[in-house]
Amino acid sequence: MLICVSCLCLRCDCTEKLQGKFDYLRAQLNDNTAFKNIYRYAFDFARDKVQRSLDLDTAKTMLALLLGRTWPLFSVFYQYLEQSKYRVMNKDQWYNVLEFSRTVNADLSNYDEDGAWPVLLDEFVEWYKHRPSL
Structure with missing residues (x-):
């Protein structure tokens, strides 16, 4: 159903027309607002509908894609997720991973320990800072 609705919105009724929309779709991924909407949608799309969270394997796969x-x-x-105690990721954690990825520098120099990050991300930062050098 999702693909049919998407194809209708894109006005695609065959594979060739869909292929012609790839540049437009890639541009959507580069637009911050559109990507945020796609990222948020992905949580509900990927989770088991009877659950309120994503199992960690699914979350890792979706994070890898996105x-x-x-x-x-x-x-x-x-x-970190591979060795963590976590077995699921809830919606708040999921949303905050995107925000973290967009706002915290790769060297964590602007990470605010007193910020309102979920414990998952606080623990990631702590783990990152104390992991053995490679």
């Missing part, structure tokens, strides 16, 4: 190429800390954050 932030893997653009967030300099993504691979380190992924490593």
Whole structure:
């Protein structure tokens, strides 16, 4: 249903017309507001509808698709999630990962320890600062 509705919105009734929209769709991913809407939609799209959160494996996969190429800390954050105690990611955590990726420098120099970040991100920063150098 999603693809049919999307194709209707894009006015695509065949594969060739859809391929012709790829540049437009890529531009949507580069628009901050549109990307934020796509990112937020992805949480509800990917979660099991009877659950209020994403299982961690699904969250990691979706984060890789959405932030893997653009967030300099993504691979380190992924490593953190791999070894963390977390088994799910709730909507607040999901939304804040995007905000964190957009506002906190890759060296964490502007990270505010007193900010209103979810504990997941506070613990990531702590883990990052104390992990062994590679």
